[in-house]
Amino acid sequence: MIRSVLVASGSCIPDLIVSNEDFSATRFFSATGTLIEQAPAITLERFQAITGIRERRYARPEQNASDLGWLAADETLLSSGIDRESLDYIIVAHNFGDVAEGSNRVDLVPSLASRIKARLGIQNPNCVAYDLAFGCPGWLEALIQANYYIRSGDARRCLVIGTETLSRVVDPHDRDTMLFSDGSGAVILEASTADNVGILAHHTQTYAYEYAGLLSMGKSYAPTQSESPDRFMKMQGRKLYEFALQHVPMVVKTALDKAQVPLTQVKKVLLHQANEKMDVAILQRLFQLYGEASPNLDLMPMTIGWLGNSSVATLPTLIDLLQKEQLADHRLEAGDLVVLASVGAGMNINAVVYQY
Incomplete structure (x- = not known):
């Protein structure tokens, strides 16, 4: 029986750290447009108590989601030594495509998967690259799709990437803004005949x-x-x-x-x-x-x-x-x-x- 096994992984954790205290001067409003006059210290304390978040990571202004995805994918390939031309599929999960700093506009053409494949230098046309939008479960669903390709015999190796810059699509006047962050992670799923694995x-x-x-x-x-x-x-x-x-x-x-x-x-x-x-x-x-x-x-x-x-x-x-x-x-x-x-x-x- 063919099984799908994780053989490599990589991630891109942005180096721009944004702490809860960085929101202490932010003016937050309710959904009805009413200013929330609660003391900032209380707002931040309650937020951390509920969510567990004390800080988050944002991409640099010059970085987009495809840049973070490329960094995670490149690390995955370099650390594993896997030949990038041997990939059969590159599936990229995201929700908003590339959103440039300060634009709030979604950029999806070409697909992030095609951008990342080109930047990885992969020339093999039989390496199929496409995007998947499925909300936060998108990366896991992409993993499930890759598993189907491998189990069917259609693929031997699939690169599955999840990448997002949520900091570009959140309302700075909504307290939920403090939940969201940027980053990317990737794995390579490979066919295996080993029992009880994958x-x-x-x-x-x-x-x-x-x-x-x-x-x-x-x-x-x-x-x-x-x-x-x-x-x-x-x-x-x-x-x-x-x-x-x-x-x-x-x-x-x-x-x-x-x-x-x-x-x-x-x-x-x-x-x-x-x-x-x-x-x-x-x-x-x-x-x-x-x-x-x-x-x-x-x-x-x-x-x-x-x-x-x-x-x-x-x-x-x-x-x-x-x-x-x-x-x-x-x-x-x-x-x-x-x-x-x-x-x-x-x-x-x-x-x-x-x-x-």
Whole structure:
């Protein structure tokens, strides 16, 4: 049986650090355009208590999402020694394409995948490059697609990239701005005939009928910007939180059931880093589904505290940091069973069961 195995990883963590205190002079407004007069120190304290975020990373002004994606991909190829001309697919997950500093305009032609392939210097026309827009679960869905190509015999090696510059599409007058960040991560998935290794199962759902509007684009909350044509990412935070708690654990359980893996054998649960409080609640709800006691939170490595929510980049960056042993007290060993899961705009949810 052919399985899909992670053989290389890389990431681009921008070096521009933006702390919570950098927002202390920002004037935030509610969705109705009312100035939020709460003391900045209280706003920032409550924000960190709920989200776990103390700082985030932004791309440099001259960098776009495709630049970050190229850096992550190039690191993946150079560190592994894999011949880049041997790639069969390059799949790039993102949500907004390239958005130049100060423009708030989406640039999608040519695709980010084509831009990255050209910059990598890959000449092989049989290396197919395309983009995938699937909300925050986009990178994991791209991994699932690559797995299908490999399992079908259509591909031997796939480069899967998640890259985003969310700092370019957030409303500076909306407190949710503090959630989001920039970054990129990449992996190479390769065909293997080894037993009990690689992707064992996956599951994906889309709840569009009732929940498509939980994440959307809208006007700035600032009254002075009401006539501006610019649109920014908007989120119904409380409803999204409730949606995630209700549905994500069941998607994870379905994937585990497909793989015939009991929860007690899982060594790591890698969740999309959207909100620390929400991720902890999702993990607890997952354990409740199995009638298990409250989980040891060491099962779930977190990077949101210093990286923020970089959407499609969070999971591949987390994987790269784990595989390179750059997260304190977290290690991956041969035979370890890992669950990856994400939730985001659409509303989309997916989960993958993987064995190292």
